[in-house]
Amino acid sequence: MTVERELAPGEWSVLALLAEQPGHGWALARKMAREGEIGRVWALGRPLVYRALELLEERGMIEAAGSERGVRGPNRTVFRATPAGREALAIWLKEPVEHVRDVRSLLLLKLVLIDRGGLDRAPLLQAQRAVVLPSVQALEARLNESSGSEAIFTRFRLESTRAVVEFIDGLLNEQPAGVAAAS
Amino acid sequence: MAERNLAPGEWAVLALLSEHPAHGWAVASQLEPNGELGAVWSLGRPLVYRSIDILVERKLIEPAGHEPGLRGPNRTIFRATPAGAEALRAWLAEPVEHVRDVRSLLLLKLVFAERAGVDPRPMLASQHETVTAAVTSLEARIRSSAGGESILLRFRLETTRAVLRFVDSMLESGTELQAAV
Numbered sequence: 001m002t003v004e005r006e007l008a009p010g011e012w013s014v015l016a017l018l019a020e021q022p023g024h025g026w027a028l029a030r031k032m033a034r035e036g037e038i039g040r041v042w043a044l045g046r047p048l049v050y051r052a053l054e055l056l057e058e059r060g061m062i063e064a065a066g067s068e069r070g071v072r073g074p075n076r077t078v079f080r081a082t083p084a085g086r087e088a089l090a091i092w093l094k095e096p097v098e099h100v101r102d103v104r105s106l107l108l109l110k111l112v113l114i115d116r117g118g119l120d121r122a123p124l125l126q127a128q129r130a131v132v133l134p135s136v137q138a139l140e141a142r143l144n145e146s147s148g149s150e151a152i153f154t155r156f157r158l159e160s161t162r163a164v165v166e167f168i169d170g171l172l173n174e175q176p177a178g179v180a181a182a183s
Numbered sequence: 184m185a186e187r188n189l190a191p192g193e194w195a196v197l198a199l200l201s202e203h204p205a206h207g208w209a210v211a212s213q214l215e216p217n218g219e220l221g222a223v224w225s226l227g228r229p230l231v232y233r234s235i236d237i238l239v240e241r242k243l244i245e246p247a248g249h250e251p252g253l254r255g256p257n258r259t260i261f262r263a264t265p266a267g268a269e270a271l272r273a274w275l276a277e278p279v280e281h282v283r284d285v286r287s288l289l290l291l292k293l294v295f296a297e298r299a300g301v302d303p304r305p306m307l308a309s310q311h312e313t314v315t316a317a318v319t320s321l322e323a324r325i326r327s328s329a330g331g332e333s334i335l336l337r338f339r340l341e342t343t344r345a346v347l348r349f350v351d352s353m354l355e356s357g358t359e360l361q362a363a364v
């Protein structure tokens with residue numbers, strides 16, 4: 001057996017959408033388009049959505065659950081998440097993002113998917129906080145030792161990294177009422 | 184005739200040539216990813232030469248002699264014209280319009296202001312105003328948002344607040360930075 005590559009964020013997004021409700025490729029592609037519900041955070045073009053469906057099915061994370069008659073053209077296959085797919089998704093959604101530079105895209109994607117799924121975001125946020133805090137401390141130390149343009153640059157990175165901590169703390173301190181209001 | 188604004192890389196080339204006359208090759212070395220300025224703004228060699236052409240066309244820089252090349256043809260040395268130096272001074276004094284451009288443009292301005300020994304505080308003071316307005320508007324939008332929309336807005340709010348803290352800390356350290364130059 002060959003080692004399987006880790007799913008890409010767009011592929012996780014397709015799986016998450018199918019865990020919310022069964023759907024066909026066309027509807028998924030619309031949500032993943034640049035101006036779509038998920039696409040605003042993480043966009044995936046139509047051909048890649050179909051490729052993601054193939055891969056997820058191959059891995060047993062989704063399965064065909066019937067077909068729907070297309071308005072024009074052929075019938076569309078409706079897919080749904082399998083229990084194995086849901087379990088893998090739940091684990092991924094709790095894993096923190098490794099690099100601070102990926103927070104803007106990947107952490108926000110996970111939070112949006114968690115919010116849509118009505119799941120608890122606290123485990124992810126706690127884990128993410130633990131990953132980001134050492135970066136803040138390292139940058140504080142570097143700032144003390146730097147000068148000139150290096151200091152300007154480090155100061156900016158420090159404040160951007162602190163912003164991530166502030167963002168996480170803000171969400172952690174919030175009453176989970178937002179989850180219910182989301183739907 | 185309305186000319187488009189200079190791109191950040193073009194400003195960087197103009198700023199370097201205002202510091203001292205140089206040929207394209209030397210400017211390009213400073214703007215390589217590992218060059219002196221690469222951490223703030225990097226620009227490939229072909230784009231450096233294109234920037235030089237554009238700056239010459241607009242009379243912001245001009246040829247100032249030749250230097251024999253080690254191999255190959257002589258290299259033209261360029262220097263900023265008085266109009267170029269003036270345009271650069273005005274640009275350095277102007278805050279960045281959009282918060283999303285802070286990472287690139289504001290850092291670039293601050294680094295060149297520092298290299299030129301220009302006091303960045305008047306520009307930072309106007310930047311403080313524009314960023315404060317952005318924070319206020321995001322706070323209002325968050326109050327009327329929910330779900331995924333609110334998560335995205337909150338993140339934007341915190342990164343915008345970070346820019347404000349950065350601007351304010353640069354304002355406070357302005358005197359100390361000046362002393363360090």
